[in-house]
């Protein structure tokens with residue numbers, strides 16, 4: 001067991017957790033335009049999966065993907081400013097929470113249409129094959145997305161062309177208020193790839209080491225030219241579908257049980273149990289993360305909002321009306 005690696009996972013998970021909690025707090029205060037989908041509770045899935053991401057790879061985060069966007073290496077300040085709709089954000093404030101993209105680091109961004117990133121992933125993977133690069137594509141999707149037509153069409157193409165894709169299927173148990181087990185005939189959705197000759201594996205999505213190992217194996221397979229894999233991560237979102245959804249469709253005991261399985265708590269217990277660290281060192285990590293969050297928050301709040309000209313800069317259709 002690599003102590004340094006585990007402490008790095010710990011710091012990253014605390015960063016993602018604190019980032020999300022801060023976003024929720026500031027959404028309630030009215031700082032954040034549009035919808036906010038939070039991934040609190042899913043940190044091990046995001047941090048563990050992204051540990052296999054290398055420079056030159058592509059990633060398509062899902063709509064709950066702030067943590068994934070941070071793991072690409074985009075400065076926390078820029079991700080936060082984007083969510084605040086500010087000019088200093090990754091996309092000049094045009095994208096907001098669901099569309100944080102950072103092309104130079106391989107983050108292609110999310111698309112609000114569930115399943116559509118799966119088609120884009122095929123395109124990215126085909127381009128890597130044609131250019132003979134070693135780039136692989138990480139495509140994050142949820143259990144709800146498995147029912148979409150694009151899921152099957154994309155897997156078919158990925159299967160027949162052995163595309164270098166890792167499907168990170170984050171099964172958090174619900175698609176809005178619909179239970180995954182009410183919507184799909186299989187409990188382990190990774191098996192859905194079998195019809196397309198795409199192997200799948202189902203992993204405890206709250207165990208960061210297990211997630212990292214499974215995704216690394218899938219990434220290695222894609223890099224070798226052996227094609228796509230589905231890695232299903234069983235986890236849970238603590239919040240409602242979006243910030244403000246009271247999630248009354250879920251039993252309180254279910255949420256309480258999953259909170260007990262908190263991925264950060266799990267790693268913390270392991271680290272302390274195996275005497276790989278102590279309380280003081282973990283507190284120092286938390287304090288360091290807090291400084292990073294407060295710095296990003298000040299940056300996001302103090303940054304200018306885009307002007308009307310900024311907002312129109314990439315709008316092409318209809319500009320002839322304005323004489324442009």
Ligand SMILES: Cc1ncc(C[n+]2csc(CCOP(=O)(O)OP(=O)(O)O)c2C)c(N)n1
Pocket residue numbers: 062063064112113114141142143144145146172174175176241
């Ligand atoms: C084609 C399409 N249908 C419906 C929606 C509305 N919608 C947004 S998120 C979502 C649920 C997605 O569930 P899942 O894939 O399990 O991800 P989770 O929200 O649980 O992370 C739905 C139905 C959409 N964005 N696109």
